[in-house]
Each structure stands twice: as C-alpha cells, then as structure tokens.
Amino acid sequence: MNKFIPRYEFPNYNIPKTDFKGHQLKALKKYNSLRPQLNLILELRDIRAPLSTRNVLIDQLIDPRIHRRLVIYTKKDLVQHNDDYLERLTRWHQEIDEDFILINGKQRQTVKNVLKCIKWYKKQLESRNNGLPLPTGYKVLVTGMPNVGKSTLINSLKASRKKVARTGAEAGITRSTSECIRITDEDNIYLIDTPGIGLPGRLHGATHRMLTLSLCGCVKSNLIDPVIQADYLLYLMNLQEGRFYPGAPTNDIYKLLNRIRISPTDKETSTAVKWLAQQRSGLIYDPEMLLDNTTFSLRNYLDKQRDLLGDFQPATSPSSPYAKMLQNVNQLFPKPNNS
Template structure:
C-alpha cells in the first residue's frame, strides 16, 4: 500500500515558503526525533537553496537517545547545517534555537539588520507548541491532528529576531514506502490517507525487530511470544489484552490497530526511534530506484499509445 497525502492548502504553503525564503537568513526544519529521515521534507532543500539550516529533532523525550545521537551526528556533518534535539514544551532547550540561528547567520542582528528565521516542518511535528513555549503564551494553535496551522504567522523572538511560522507541509509523492507508514503512525498524515490496520502491522513489525522488550512490556506478553508470533497474531493479542472484542469473542482488529498507533503517538510504548540514518538512506536509495523504474515504464506506455489521429481522406 502506498501512502500519499497532499491536500490543496499544501500547494499554497509551498508557494508561500518559496516566496518567503528569498528574504530569510536561516531556515529551521523541525523533524520528529522518532522518524528524522522520514519527517525531513525533500522539497525544502530545493526551495531554500544555499540557506543555512538548523535541524531540530523534536519530541526527543519520546525517541531512543542512542539513535538520536546517530541522527545528530548525521546532520551536523552536513555543510551549513546544525542539529539539536529538544522537547518543544521544555523552555530552556527551546530557546537554544535562537542562539544556534545567530551562529548560522553571524552577519545578521541588530535593529538595522534583524535576523529573519523561517521555521518549517511536516504536519503535527510540534512547531506550534514550540512557538507557544518560546513566547510563554498560546501564540499559535496546536492540535494532535495534521493540518491545524493553515496560515503563516510572524513571531518576534527578540527585538532583532523574527521567526516566520508556516503551515505543515508534506511533499506530493512519497517514494519511500517505509516513510509513508512512519508518517502515518506519527500523525503527520490525514486519517483518510491510510488504513489503521496496515499501519499498525508495519509498526508492530518495526517494534518486533528493534524493540521487542518494549512491545512485550506494554501488552503483557513474553519475549518468546513476541518472537514466535506473526505481526497479525500480535495485533490480535493486543486486541484481546485491551478488550477490543466483538460478538463471539472475535477481536476488532481496527480497534486494536488504533490502540497500537495511539500508544506510539503518546509515548506509552516507550522511547522509540523507527529508523537509523543507515536504514533510511538504504530505503531512500531503493525508493528512488523503484520510482525511476515506474516513471520509465510510464513513459514507455505513453510512447506506445496510438496518437488517436484519424487518417485523412482526400
């Protein structure tokens, strides 16, 4: 199953970012620390060009700290890029982004040349929560569903530092299947774009591979049962343990799936990161190759179609 979600307002956001970035000094991209590669927008680099970039791995308190360290090293090794991890609701580390932005644009600052920062990210990544934390008040709307912020907002972080917030934006075609599942699991994708059961099964497969102990602890299973069961059997076991039953004692698999996804989003499963830099780069390479092959076959089919022009009779 391919997960895709790019509603109409995101086209407007894309245009707004492309226009705003012309006058911006630093671009902040907010990532989900539980899926840093999948939550990085490939369009952003195209739109922002050479602008210095600060990567914020948000929700680090819900992510695997060892894997967060790998991702910070991965991004900090890139040119004109800095990366920090934080929890957007924590005031002290949230304020660090202002200092980091000044480091990335040392020639900006003061009333004559105020620092202009653009913050971008996928839906539901926590931008509005961060802005509210920085301002010490409810300056931006927040929510646990994708697409809460719909308009650009300007926030004065200091007398000489302005931050421009934009609505969350995905990209028109997700070529990495694993990214689609991870984005759906995190809540970055609208509910009508995916099937809960399919996403939950993919999530369980990730947990069985990398965090079997957390899966067993949360749903009162043994490690042997986790290892010996299929993903479907584990989802059914979750449903039974959580009482998601229908007539005849059968498990409502949709309800069980919703429970697994909700537990991941809330952090009740524990500190989890669904991908490492090495894993994501391998998925990206495979996804691009598969997408290129699809495009090649599509072009071949189009070339083989008859033109539809009728022969002329004179």
C-alpha cells in the same frame, strides 16, 4: 524451541502514497515570495523518523548564500537513552555538513537552547555585515512536515504567555503562512509559522514512508487502515531490541490484536486504533536507521530523492529569477570529486 525470526521486508500494501494538499502547494509559493527576506530556516523533524520527516522540497527553496538552516529534531525524550542511535544520527549530519539540535518541546530549557542558536546565527550574520544591524530585523522561517511541532515551538519561544499559533494532535492544524511574530524585545528577531509541507506521491517512493508518517502523526490518521498501520508497527518492533508488546514475539498482527484486546467483543480495527495511540519510548520508525553506515549512505539517499523530484517546481515560474537557483540543489550537497 525455534528462534524467532522477524520479517525483514514489509508487504507492499495498496495504500495512498501522499497527503499533499492544495494549501501546502500555496504555502510553497508563499515560501518563494518570502525567500529574499529570510535569514534562517528552522526545519523541524521527528527524531523517530529523520528520513521520512525530511522534506527535499525545502532543500530546493534554500539558497545557502543568503540562508542558514538549523534542523531541529523534536520528541527528544523518546530516544534520549539510545546513544548508538544518536551517534549514528550525528555521523549522518556530519556527512552532509548540516547543523542540528534535539529538543523536547515540553521542557523550557531545550526551547531556550533554540533561542540561543537563533541569536548565535544572527550574531554571525551581523559580524559579516561589519556589525551593522538588520534594518527589517532577523527573519526566521519555521517549517517542516505536518504536525512535527512547529507551532508548539513558536508558542514556547514567544516571550509573552499569549499563545500565538494554533496547535493540535492532528496533522494540518496550521493551514496558512502567518505574519512575522516578534519573539524578543531586544534582539529584533521575528518568526514566521507555516503549514506543514508534505511530499508528492512520487517522492515517497516505498510504501513504508507513508506508514512511518502515519505513525508519527504527520498525515491524517484515517488515511490508512489502522490494522495495516499496526502491522507496520509490529514489523518495526520486531526488528528492534526489547519487547514492546506482551507475550511471545510474533509476526502475525491478528494474533497480537487478539492477544491485547480488552474485551472479547472488541473488533480488530478498534483494538489496532487503541494500540497505535499508546505512547512509546525508544522505538525508531525509519528502518534505514537500524542499518550500519556501510550499508546505508545518507548522501546517496538524498541524491535519489532529488532524482525523483526531477523538475517539480510548484513554487516558482520558469521566468522567475529564482528558477535556475531552485534547480541547482547540488550546491547544497555537492557530490564528491572521484577524479
């Protein structure tokens, strides 16, 4: 019997390269106006796709002299038993000196850990200010790709039971930047909820970025043909250990859809939609995360992302005092001195 060989490349289908909308551009401009007031940036990403749900535009808007950033990976429960994966993720963040934590938004204790981190950053700032309190409070911006759990986190952090931010399963529920939301009575900490920010098409590069975002729910589900999404999911499953679907392994999505359809009259599209909607644990959506550290460098990847970004600066005009600061992204990730 021949050994099954998975595909190591995915076809370059003609699909949309972006879901970047007008309200997201408006949010970027709002970010820029808020920058002087902000103390901490909470950037949420999906733990299953740490590269695809990372937004280089947010890098551009952070000034490390006045802002701290904490990356929060959501959906911890879906990968928490994959120790090798989590160790690789830790090494990546150490490579660029970036703080991160993992949470499961449905578990109160992990949300409490986020609040502890916020208070710790606030205490560090007050210590640098010789213990003087912040006159307008400690301002925390919650940002990230669409539908990664920003509003859910804010509702969980809110001290009262009242729901303060809209949530939903589809991308794009929050469409405007909210006012400050006070989350504690004693610490004077305020959160600012924001709409999810996607990427312009040229920053996505390879087709698989949009497919990954679709699997994560970060773009509208009807943007890409469900059969193509299902084919990409099958491609990822075959690259990873374990069986995520019934029957013998296959690279043919049509064979699999025929195998798993409930009724003989079910169409391929409807079968693909139902299969995509199933909850799965342990599956990684970024293929780069399956490579070892000698094959893939996070720093090199980010350098390429910034090269693709070029002079994309919708959040500020050339006359703005922050324009030069926004161009200087290398202050965040300085290149190693090879001399």
